[in-house]
Structures are given as C-alpha cells and as structure tokens.
Amino acid sequence: MLYQLRQREYLLEISRAMTSRLELGSVLRLILTYAAEMVGAEVGLIALSEPDGSLVVKASYGIPAHLLPSFAPLLTDIPRLVNLQQRTGWQIPDLHLRLQAVAAAIGMSLDQVISLPLAVDDELLGVIYLFRSGSVAFSHDDRRLLSAFAAQAAIAVRNARLYSELVAEKQRLDAVIENSADGIMILGPDLRIEMINRALLRMTGWSREKALGRPYHEVLALQDTSGKDLHEIEDLERELPRQGTVYVEGELSRKAGSRLVVGVRYTPLWDEAGRLRNIIVNVVDITRYREAEEMKTTFISIISHELKTPVALIKGYATTLAREDAHWDEETLREGLRVIEEESDRLNSLIDNLLDASRIQAGVLKLDLGDVNIPQLVHQVVERFSTQTDRHQFEVDFPDDYPIVLADEERLRQVLNNLISNAIKYSPDGGVIRVGGWADDEWVTVYVADQGIGIPVEEQSRLFQRFYRVDSSLRRKTQGAGLGLYLCKSLIEAHGGRIWFRSEPGKGSTFFFSLPRN
Numbered sequence: 020m021l022y023q024l025r026q027r028e029y030l031l032e033i034s035r036a037m038t039s040r041l042e043l044g045s046v047l048r049l050i051l052t053y054a055a056e057m058v059g060a061e062v063g064l065i066a067l068s069e070p071d072g073s074l075v076v077k078a079s080y081g082i083p084a085h086l087l088p089s090f091a092p093l094l095t096d097i098p099r100l101v102n103l104q105q106r107t108g109w110q111i112p113d114l115h116l117r118l119q120a121v122a123a124a125i126g127m128s129l130d131q132v133i134s135l136p137l138a139v140d141d142e143l144l145g146v147i148y149l150f151r152s153g154s155v156a157f158s159h160d161d162r163r164l165l166s167a168f169a170a171q172a173a174i175a176v177r178n179a180r181l182y183s184e185l186v187a188e189k190q191r192l193d194a195v196i197e198n199s200a201d202g203i204m205i206l207g208p209d210l211r212i213e214m215i216n217r218a219l220l221r222m223t224g225w226s227r228e229k230a231l232g233r234p235y236h237e238v239l240a241l242q243d244t245s246g247k248d249l250h251e252i253e254d255l256e257r258e259l260p261r262q263g264t265v266y267v268e269g270e271l272s273r274k275a276g277s278r279l280v281v282g283v284r285y286t287p288l289w290d291e292a293g294r295l296r297n298i299i300v301n302v303v304d305i306t307r308y309r310e311a312e313e314m315k316t317t318f319i320s321i322i323s324h325e326l327k328t329p330v331a332l333i334k335g336y337a338t339t340l341a342r343e344d345a346h347w348d349e350e351t352l353r354e355g356l357r358v359i360e361e362e363s364d365r366l367n368s369l370i371d372n373l374l375d376a377s378r379i380q381a382g383v384l385k386l387d388l389g390d391v392n393i394p395q396l397v398h399q400v401v402e403r404f405s406t407q408t409d410r411h412q413f414e415v416d417f418p419d420d421y422p423i424v425l426a427d428e429e430r431l432r433q434v435l436n437n438l439i440s441n442a443i444k445y446s447p448d449g450g451v452i453r454v455g456g457w458a459d460d461e462w463v464t465v466y467v468a469d470q471g472i473g474i475p476v477e478e479q480s481r482l483f484q485r486f487y488r489v490d491s492s493l494r495r496k497t498q499g500a501g502l503g504l505y506l507c508k509s510l511i512e513a514h515g516g517r518i519w520f521r522s523e524p525g526k527g528s529t530f531f532f533s534l535p536r537n
C-alpha cells in the first residue's frame with residue numbers, strides 16, 4: 020500500500036515536473052531518475068530515435084560515460100511499430116542475450132532488465148532501459164507502472180522536441196528578420212514595439228534599448244511629403260483589414276534630422292477570437308525610387324520646354340519667311356535665317372548632350388585621347404563666345420610653361436563651352452570672365468571665374484546632379500536642361516580628373532577642374 024502510494028506520488032510529481040520543463044536534456048534526466056527510483060533499478064538509460072531511425076543514448080543513470088558505447092547491442096533492431104493499446108506486449112527480441120553481451124563487455128552485473136517504448140500515436144520516439152542486479156526479476160506490476168509512466172514521459176519528450184524545433188525555427192526567423200535589408204518591426208496589440216531589426220534602427224536612428232516598448236509612431240515618425248503627420252496610421256487598429264495589409268508611403272523624420280522616403284506595409288495578425296495579436300511592420304527605403312521618379316518628371320518637363328522653344332522659333336520664322344504674299348528685305352531675311360540657324364544649333368547641342376548623358380549612364384562613353392594644348396583651346400572657345408556678348412569681358416591667364424596634356428580635345432572643348440556659357444548665362448549684368456590655370460607636378464588645373472549671381476549655399480551640393488537647376492527667377496528666364504554640369508563632371512572624371520567650384524552668392528562663382536599630368 021505504502022509502495023503504491025509512493026508510486027502515485029512519483030507519477031504526480033513527475034508529470035508536474037515534466038510539464039514545467041521543456042528543455043529535452045533535463046526532461047530525460049528527470050524521467051530516468053524517477054523511473055529508476057520507482058522500481059529500484061541501479062542502472063538505466065534512455066535512447067531516442069534520430070531522424071535516420073537509429074537510436075542514440077540521450078540520458079543515462081548509474082553508467083560511467085566511457086561505458087555507454089558498450090550498450091550498443093541494446094539499441095539495434097528495435098521494433099518500431101508500437102501499438103499503444105498493447106504497449107505491454109512490446110518486446111525487444113533476444114533481450115536477455117543482448118543483456119549478457121553488454122554485461123560481459125562492461126563488467127557490471129546487470130541481471131535483470133526491463134525495456135519500455137516511449138511512443139506517441141504509435142510512433143516510437145525512443146526506449147527506456149532499466150537494469151538491476153540480483154535474482155529478483157522485474158514484476159508485472161513494475162512493468163504496468165512504468166508503462167503508464169512511459170506514456171506520460173513520451174508526451175513530455177515530444178513536447179520538448181517540438182519546443183526545441185520551435186526554438187530552432189524562431190532562431191532562424193530571428194536571423195532572417197535581424198539581417199533583412201528592409202526595416203522590420205513587430206508590434207504588440209497595444210501598438211508598442213516588441214521587436215525591431217537592425218535595418219530599421221539604422222533607418223530611424225534609434226537605439227534598440229530606447230525603441231523597444233515605445234509606441235511605434237514615435238520611432239516610425241511618418242509625414243506626408245508636405246510635412247504633415249500621417250495621422251491615419253494612429254488609428255491603425257481600426258483601419259487594419261481582417262485580411263491583407265495596409266500600405267502607406269511617407270517621409271520618415273530621423274533622429275539625425277535628415278529625411279528618408281519610405282514605403283510601410285502593416286500586416287496584422289489576429290487570434291482565433293478576432294483580437295489583434297501582433298502587427299508586422301515592413302519598411303522599405305524608396306528614396307532612390309522617388310528621386311528617380313522625380314527626375315523623370317523633371318526630365319520630361321525640362322526637355323519638352325527646352326525642345327519646344329527652339330522648335331517654335333524655327334517654325335515661326337520659317338513660316339513667316341515663306342509667306343507668299345510678303346516680300347522681305349534682305350536684312351529681315353538674314354536675321355530670320357540667323358535665328359533659324361542658331362536655334363537649330365541649340366537643338367542639336369541639346370540632343371548631343373542628352374545622348375552623352377545617356378552614354379554616361381550606360382557607361383559606354385569613350386575618350387579619343389591625344390595631346391591637348393589647353394591654353395590654345397581656351398583661346399578658341401573664348402573667341403567664339405566673345406562674339407556673342409558685349410556685356411562681358413574675357414581674360415585668359417595661363418603661365419607660359421603650361422603643360423600639354425593627354426586628353427580628348429573635343430570633350431574638353433565641351434567642358435569649357437559649358438562652363439563659359441554658364442558664366443555668361445549666370446552673370447546677367449555682365450562683368451569679367453577670367454579663364455586661366457596652373458600646373459603642379461601631378462595635376463593641371465583650369466578655372467573659369469565669373470562675377471555673376473553666384474550659387475546659394477543650400478544648392479551647392481546638388482549642382483552636379485543630372486537635370487538639376489537652381490530655382491531662381493533667372494533660371495526661369497535662362498535656357499538650360501540642367502545637364503551641363505553633370506556632363507562636365509562625368510567627362511572630367513572619365514579623364515581621371517575632378518571638378519569643383521567656389522561661389523559667393525551675389526559676387527560670383529569660380530569653377531575648377533584638374534586633370535592628371537601624364
């Protein structure tokens with residue numbers, strides 16, 4: 020009676036302990052210890068099935084570690100099919116022969132053995148072996164008791180296995196989330212941040228410690244492009260669909276102050292009762308995409324404007340001059356034809372610039388290198404421009420020993436044309452335009468200085484971008500596609516050189532470029 024009482028206590032204790040522990044190793048040790056104590060066994064082991072079907076010892080009791088391999092005969096050819104109803108009928112063939120082999124190998128007296136399957140739903144998860152010395156065999160009661168116990172142990176083993184699979188799965192998922200290039204965070208039902216990955220921390224400028232537990236909209240502070248807060252997402256819970264996602268685009272105000280354009284996708288997860296459990300928030304940086312879009316729009320509006328103006332002039336003059344009912348005097352005729360020629364040239368150079376820009380973009384711009392006498396080239400370019408303006412004076416200033424460089428003369432002419440025509444365009448009140456240069460051991464440098472309107476400080480960093488034009492009333496009056504400086508920079512860099520400028524708004528600008536001496 021007392022024995023049975025103790026057994027019941029054991030069973031209770033073990034089922035409690037087993038359900039509160041999920042780590043497989045400790046569950047197995049616990050099972051084995053209780054089982055051995057329960058039936059007074061001195062030695063025991065638990066072997067579990069591996070994915071390939073073999074049995075491997077996972078816990079032992081009363082066996083020195085170095086003797087464990089000797090138990091191998093007990094772990095092969097184990098019947099895999101377990102009929103739960105008839106668990107007691109489960110037998111390992113030749114058990115006693117196997118036992119003798121093991122006992123002889125390890126030199127321990129293992130006289131009595133009992134083996135029980137750990138099985139759930141007829142699936143063999145493993146085997147428990149218990150051994151005892153002496154002549155008293157394990158009784159039918161022992162077996163019955165252990166059986167009930169093994170059934171419970173099997174469930175604990177399976178739970179522990181599932182748990183460790185879950186842990187592995189979670190680790191995998193965590194690694195995917197943490198290392199994703201997109202920003203990801205997981206919100207709790209209270210819309211506070213439960214998890215946030217590295218990419219999103221980088222985007223927002225928050226530290227993990229500060230971000231965790233915070234209301235999500237403090238960290239992901241989204242505004243629409245006009246700077247208005249995107250309040251719609253504060254009502255996230257109400258707005259979230261039962262199925263699918265919500266997508267919002269906006270600007271992210273970052274801790275550092277700079278802005279990022281992002282696309283944010285909110286995916287709600289609901290529990291069975293329809294309550295919000297989590298929201299997965301996926302944040303993609305679309306700044307470049309937006310910029311490309313804007314550039315495309317700017318491109319189309321600038322190009323259409325720039326192409327339409329000369330075409331309209333050409334068409335207007337041509338139509339007027341061709342009128343049959345009018346007789347034009349020589350001077351009018353000449354003036355009209357001059358405008359047509361000039362505007363055709365402008366069209367031509369715009370088209371050339373566009374082609375060059377697309378070649379540069381495609382990386383197929385080729386240089387035709389030869390000896391170039393830069394001062395001589397500058398004189399030619401300046402001479403051509405000086406016939407076009409009487410408000411500007413040109414000064415050319417190069418030292419006599421200015422070196423010859425290996426470069427593409429036509430491309431350098433293009434650069435000088437652009438810089439000098441900008442100097443003219445952007446000094447509407449005239450002034451002196453100085454072009455000169457110097458050389459040191461490594462570089463030859465050229466500058467073009469004007470006394471024009473200069474460049475506002477806040478615009479200076481974007482000047483060399485494609486289609487970029489400083490917004491001013493003068494810009495609206497002057498023609499240009501914002502391609503000139505982009506081309507200059509690309510052409511100079513293709514030569515291995517660099518281009519930069521200094522400018523004081525209202526006083527003038529000086530553009531410099533350097534080419535390597537060969």
Ligand code: ADP
Binds near residue numbers: 437445471494
């Ligand atoms: P575009 O002249 O066709 O507009 P560029 O790429 O040559 O294009 O120049 C880009 C912008 O840089 C111009 O719109 C102008 O605002 C500014 N810029 C270029 N050169 C000068 C200069 N010498 N002085 C003042 N602003 C300049």
